[in-house]
Amino acid sequence: MSVVANPRIRIRFSKQGKVRFTSHRDVARIWERALRRVALPVAYSEGFSPRPKISYGLALPTGYASEAEYLDVELDREQAEALGLVSQGIPENPQDGLIGRLNQVLPVGIRVQAIAPVQPGSSSLQQAVVACTWEFEVDAAGFDEVEAWVSRVLDADEIIVERERKGKQVTDDVRPLVEALEVGRGRCGTGGETVRVTAVLGTQPRALRPVELLEAMLVDPAAGPHPPLSARTVCRMQQWMLRESQESQESQESQESQESQESQQSQEDIKITQGDARVEPLSVDAGPAALVETRV
Amino acid sequence: MSSLWPELERLLGEVQKPARYIGCEDGMILPAHHPDKAAWLLIYPDTYEVGLPNQGLQILYEILNERPDAVAERSYAPWTDLAAALRREGLPLFSLDTHRAAGDFDLLAFNLSAELVYTNLLECLDLAGVPIRTADRGPEHPLVLVGGHCSYNPEPLADFIDAAVLGDGEEVVSEISEVVAAWKAQGRTSREDVLLALAGVTGVYVPSLYTVGFRDDGILDVVRPLHPAVPELVEKRTVADLADWPYPKNQLVSLTEVVHDRLNVEVFRGCTRGCRFCQAGMITRPVRERPAEQVRTMVAEGLRRTGYDEVALTSLSTADFSGITEVVADTVSDDACGQVSVSLPSLRVDAFTVGIAAQIQRARRTGLTFAPEAGTWRMRQVINKLIREEDLYGAVESAFSQGWRRVKLYFLTGLPTETDEDTLGIIGMAEKCVEIGRRHQKGASVTISVGAFVPKPFTPFQWFGQNTEQELNRKVGLLRDAARKAKGVQLKWHDTRASVVEGLLSRGDRRMGAVIEDVWRNGGVFQEWGEHFALSLWTDAMDRHGVSFEEHVYRHRHEDEALPWDHLCAGLHKDFLWQDWRDALDEVGLEDCRWTPCYDCGACTGYGIEHVVASATPPAGGSQGTGQELGPDRVGAVPVGLSQRRPPIVEPNLLPAGAER
Numbered sequence: 001m002s003v004v005a006n007p008r009i010r011i012r013f014s015k016q017g018k019v020r021f022t023s024h025r026d027v028a029r030i031w032e033r034a035l036r037r038v039a040l041p042v043a044y045s046e047g048f049s050p051r052p053k054i055s056y057g058l059a060l061p062t063g064y065a066s067e068a069e070y071l072d073v074e075l076d077r078e079q080a081e082a083l084g085l086v087s088q089g090i091p092e093n094p095q096d097g098l099i100g101r102l103n104q105v106l107p108v109g110i111r112v113q114a115i116a117p118v119q120p121g122s123s124s125l126q127q128a129v130v131a132c133t134w135e136f137e138v139d140a141a142g143f144d145e146v147e148a149w150v151s152r153v154l155d156a157d158e159i160i161v162e163r164e165r166k167g168k169q170v171t172d173d174v175r176p177l178v179e180a181l182e183v184g185r186g187r188c189g190t191g192g193e194t195v196r197v198t199a200v201l202g203t204q205p206r207a208l209r210p211v212e213l214l215e216a217m218l219v220d221p222a223a224g225p226h227p228p229l230s231a232r233t234v235c236r237m238q239q240w241m242l243r244e245s246q247e248s249q250e251s252q253e254s255q256e257s258q259e260s261q262e263s264q265q266s267q268e269d270i271k272i273t274q275g276d277a278r279v280e281p282l283s284v285d286a287g288p289a290a291l292v293e294t295r296v
Numbered sequence: 297m298s299s300l301w302p303e304l305e306r307l308l309g310e311v312q313k314p315a316r317y318i319g320c321e322d323g324m325i326l327p328a329h330h331p332d333k334a335a336w337l338l339i340y341p342d343t344y345e346v347g348l349p350n351q352g353l354q355i356l357y358e359i360l361n362e363r364p365d366a367v368a369e370r371s372y373a374p375w376t377d378l379a380a381a382l383r384r385e386g387l388p389l390f391s392l393d394t395h396r397a398a399g400d401f402d403l404l405a406f407n408l409s410a411e412l413v414y415t416n417l418l419e420c421l422d423l424a425g426v427p428i429r430t431a432d433r434g435p436e437h438p439l440v441l442v443g444g445h446c447s448y449n450p451e452p453l454a455d456f457i458d459a460a461v462l463g464d465g466e467e468v469v470s471e472i473s474e475v476v477a478a479w480k481a482q483g484r485t486s487r488e489d490v491l492l493a494l495a496g497v498t499g500v501y502v503p504s505l506y507t508v509g510f511r512d513d514g515i516l517d518v519v520r521p522l523h524p525a526v527p528e529l530v531e532k533r534t535v536a537d538l539a540d541w542p543y544p545k546n547q548l549v550s551l552t553e554v555v556h557d558r559l560n561v562e563v564f565r566g567c568t569r570g571c572r573f574c575q576a577g578m579i580t581r582p583v584r585e586r587p588a589e590q591v592r593t594m595v596a597e598g599l600r601r602t603g604y605d606e607v608a609l610t611s612l613s614t615a616d617f618s619g620i621t622e623v624v625a626d627t628v629s630d631d632a633c634g635q636v637s638v639s640l641p642s643l644r645v646d647a648f649t650v651g652i653a654a655q656i657q658r659a660r661r662t663g664l665t666f667a668p669e670a671g672t673w674r675m676r677q678v679i680n681k682l683i684r685e686e687d688l689y690g691a692v693e694s695a696f697s698q699g700w701r702r703v704k705l706y707f708l709t710g711l712p713t714e715t716d717e718d719t720l721g722i723i724g725m726a727e728k729c730v731e732i733g734r735r736h737q738k739g740a741s742v743t744i745s746v747g748a749f750v751p752k753p754f755t756p757f758q759w760f761g762q763n764t765e766q767e768l769n770r771k772v773g774l775l776r777d778a779a780r781k782a783k784g785v786q787l788k789w790h791d792t793r794a795s796v797v798e799g800l801l802s803r804g805d806r807r808m809g810a811v812i813e814d815v816w817r818n819g820g821v822f823q824e825w826g827e828h829f830a831l832s833l834w835t836d837a838m839d840r841h842g843v844s845f846e847e848h849v850y851r852h853r854h855e856d857e858a859l860p861w862d863h864l865c866a867g868l869h870k871d872f873l874w875q876d877w878r879d880a881l882d883e884v885g886l887e888d889c890r891w892t893p894c895y896d897c898g899a900c901t902g903y904g905i906e907h908v909v910a911s912a913t914p915p916a917g918g919s920q921g922t923g924q925e926l927g928p929d930r931v932g933a934v935p936v937g938l939s940q941r942r943p944p945i946v947e948p949n950l951l952p953a954g955a956e957r
Contacts, residue, residue: 018301018305018318018319018320019318019320019551021308021314021315021317021318022315022318022551022552023313023315023552025553026315026551026552026553029553030551032603032605033549033602033603033604034603035603036603036604036605037600037601037602037603062314062315063308063309063314105322105603107320107321107322107551108320109320232306232309
């Protein structure tokens with residue numbers, strides 16, 4: 001192990017169309033091959049079976065689309081410096097040329113949107129992400145019906161789901177993870193009207209998936225008649241992380257997590273959470289407009 | 297013809313591993329369909345993960361799509377969950393490339409690599425909306441073809457297929473395309489017209505144009521043409537020179553994990569070691585090596601194009617490839633290829649081979665696999681797998697001393713003339729290997745994997761009555777008892793019930809058709825998968841149709857008896873095979889004919905071609921395949937044809953003992 005940490009880059013990409021039926025593991029393998037094909041000097045682990053040092057963010061359930069997938073790639077410092085990709089331990093202009101080259105070798109449906117250097121010492125994708133924005137259509141339900149369902153979710157004191165974790169059945173209250181829920185109208189491919197839901201769902205300590213929320217409400221005995229809701233064309237629109245300040249990261253984070261609980265309490269009665277200062281789009285900091293979406 | 301994708305998309309959320317059905321592989325071709333072109337759907341009747349890497353299918357996929365008069369797409373057997381969903385929604389089997397209905401293609405061409413997939417062929421036809429029986433199809437239906445090793449005895453499938461194609465497909469698919477394109481241009485008149493035209497293509501067998509007769513005792517008598525224009529003997533196709541066929545040029549890279557998930561480059565086709573149990577070695581003769589330079593190019597370009605970090609040099613015995621040392625050295629030292637590992641799927645049993653393996657597996661030295669096949673020298677002479685014990689022990693010593701921690705050995709049981717001493721010899725060899733290993737490593741272990749021998753058509757063992765299920769179980773029991781007492785030896789064995797069904801289908805005649813259909817109608821699909829295989833489905837169907845293991849599997853065939861595949865030709869003379877069978881029973885081995893004079897098996901002479909090898913000397917190291925040392929006086933003195941055009945030279949004074957008849 002070298003004393004100086006290897007430089008890292010963060011890649012944001014979309015996953016749309018047929019390719020969304022590949023699994024998280026499949027996508028990892030697709031990336032390994034793509035990075036080899038563009039001859040990026042990826043760092044490898046030591047030992048009997050050297051593996052490329054790539055870390056992937058929160059797994060996207062198979063079948064879901066996404067406009068906001070991320071991976072961090074660790075570069076071999078020596079090789080990257082020799083190639084002039086890195087200066088002072090920070091990758092320089094990693095976007096230049098690489099986006100185009102990667103998009104040439106990636107399968108149809110996987111498209112790189114941006115690449116940026118990761119500041120040394122930044123937390124990993126898994127730790128950093130606190131929430132995801134999801135959009136999905138609700139099958140076989142009218143606008144009013146879905147709107148009523150949204151109210152029920154937001155009005156609930158707790159939403160209990162049973163999930164399997166490490167082989168054990170556990171019950172979680174997922175209500176605190178519902179940060180925002182909104183219903184709207186959209187157009188489907190054939191021109192008909194569809195009902196679209198936008199949800200911001202928390203990921204810590206364990207991510208809540210749109211389908212889990214829909215199913216949780218269906219089995220809640222206190223909720224009365226259950227609307228037969230099922231989600232389709234689910235798309236992850238954004239991932240959110242805590243803003244890291246110049247101050248001590250630890251204290252900042254603990255302070256913020258308290259605040260977040262408070263702010264959630266006070267927002268329960270509204271359908272749309274206002275743009276929240278404590279989180280920001282999981283930025284790759286390079287600044288292109290495509291990367292930063294402000295929440296309304 | 298339009299895409300079914302919008303409808304299929306809705307089903308994929310509810311099935312396991314939906315990435316099996318999306319296509320989108322790197323290397324996929326989006327063909328331009330046209331009414332004048334012959335549209336092929338190439339189907340591998342097993343799961344996508346098993347079928348996608350199939351090199352034969354990929355080669356034909358590229359060749360057909362390069363032709364102006366043909367297009368080809370691919371399909372694989374949908375798993376049971378999707379099959380049920382398709383039926384529920386009234387949707388058909390579809391292609392992966394453009395998600396078109398299978399019934400919209402002109403040809404459904406199945407690759408048959410194993411007998412237990414036969415019921416999946418019926419499943420695919422039924423899902424495609426095509427009548428499963430040939431007799432029920434009209435001009436509007438696709439033609440149903442089969443190819444691959446099982447097509448050398450297509451008789452069990454005679455009721456269901458329109459044609460079987462024998463041998464290498466590279467050239468014959470073009471001739472078939474021409475026939476089918478012409479048939480389409482004439483407005484797809486009667487089905488008989490096109491079948492007769494297909495029967496005129498060398499290598500194509502149309503079962504419905506032949507009749508089968510049985511003797512009074514129920515034994516097959518003869519298979520005879522029903523039409524004067526069809527050949528009495530259907531010959532296999534053989535491409536003379538692999539250098540002309542550098543395919544696949546763009547190997548498909550799956551988005552989801554499949555078996556053999558790596559770059560695969562075929563280094564030669566055919567094998568002349570003459571292992572008597574091995575159908576692949578017999579039917580793919582003669583040996584045709586790819587030029588080493590072309591192998592290097594295909595490896596380097598393939599790695600760059602695919603992003604794989606592993607390449608397999610494929611053949612039936614890759615250590616025999618005359619350019620092996622150079623190709624391996626070039627590949628592992630090519631910086632452009634990055635950290636590449638090379639795998640040799642079929643290792644020869646000797647220290648030389650381990651040396652090559654050491655060169656290519658610098659990092660991951662977890663396990664090495666060898667296939668001695670039988671536990672005693674006597675038994676290995678019978679099957680002509682002429683590995684001396686010292687070859688194996690040398691290989692094992694070499695492996696453990698160079699850091700490998702596990703050695704796996706493949707064996708067969710249920711071989712002709714096998715005694716309990718032969719069977720138990722397997723454990724003896726394994727124990728000795730552990731003992732050698734422990735001199736180098738404390739925890740050295742040896743895994744032995746035992747398969748039940750199934751006799752196959754066009755091998756010297758095609759006359760042999762397969763061991764009964766009970767006998768195979770008894771032998772597995774012997775091995776289990778002995779393995780329990782042997783330290784460091786782990787035993788794995790294959791399901792003997794599946795082996796007897798495989799035996800039924802591999803040498804069966806047309807009477808098997810009713811059994812296959814019955815099993816399929818009762819839900820028997822994916823029979824090569826342990827979780828779906830059910831012997832009772834087969835035995836019940838056999839009872840209903842008067843078919844027994846005793847007659848069709850366990851019975852020794854007579855010399856004068858007609859075999860169901862006698863009207864087909866794999867290039868081998870039947871009298872050569874019979875003589876080789878007699879030699880087997882006499883425990884006489886036969887040297888590899890690449891480096892000895894010709895035994896006139898028929899594979900070269902019948903086609904005016906011969907072995908294409910790049911070197912006139914046998915590979916360095918081991919004696920396997922020769923049964924004796926190749927002394928300096930013999931090495932290099934053996935005449936070997938270096939090109940397909942030079943006639944073979946036979947020097948009678950060099951004939952080995954086994955060849956004198």
